[in-house]
Amino acid sequence: MIAVEHQIQKVRPGKWAALEEIEKKYAAIEARYGFPPKKRYQCMIGGPNTNALILDRQWASLAAMEATYEKIMSDPEYQALAAEIITIVESQQIEVYTPLP
Numbered sequence: 001m002i003a004v005e006h007q008i009q010k011v012r013p014g015k016w017a018a019l020e021e022i023e024k025k026y027a028a029i030e031a032r033y034g035f036p037p038k039k040r041y042q043c044m045i046g047g048p049n050t051n052a053l054i055l056d057r058q059w060a061s062l063a064a065m066e067a068t069y070e071k072i073m074s075d076p077e078y079q080a081l082a083a084e085i086i087t088i089v090e091s092q093q094i095e096v097y098t099p100l101p
Contacts, residue, residue: 003062004097007055010090018088019053025081033072036060053089062096 011019023040036057043052059065072078 001061001098003059003065004099005055005057005059005065006095006097007053008093008095009053009055010049010092011051011053012088012090013051015088022081022085022088026078029072029075029078029081033068033075035068035072062098065096 036059038055038057041054041056043050043054059068
């Protein structure tokens with residue numbers, strides 16, 4: 001069953017350029033672990049906040065998503081980025097959906 005990962009991140013004011021730099025580092029690490037590509041959106045009108053970044057990624061299954069995240073969470077480089085991102089992202093909400101027929 002397909003799993004769609006949907007993240008809503010509230011970016012701290014004035015931190016969009018820093019976010020783009022750290023995103024390049026995340027992308028390189030995620031590619032090594034076989035993460036599917038993600039789509040990124042910035043809220044323009046409505047939604048949670050105009051400083052919101054929306055990330056969507058489609059996984060082959062919830063099991064594949066869980067297994068991949070388990071592997072990456074033990075990577076020291078990924079852990080270092082997680083410590084750095086808190087200066088850029090104020091909050092994060094992660095949701096997982098499955099498409100309906």
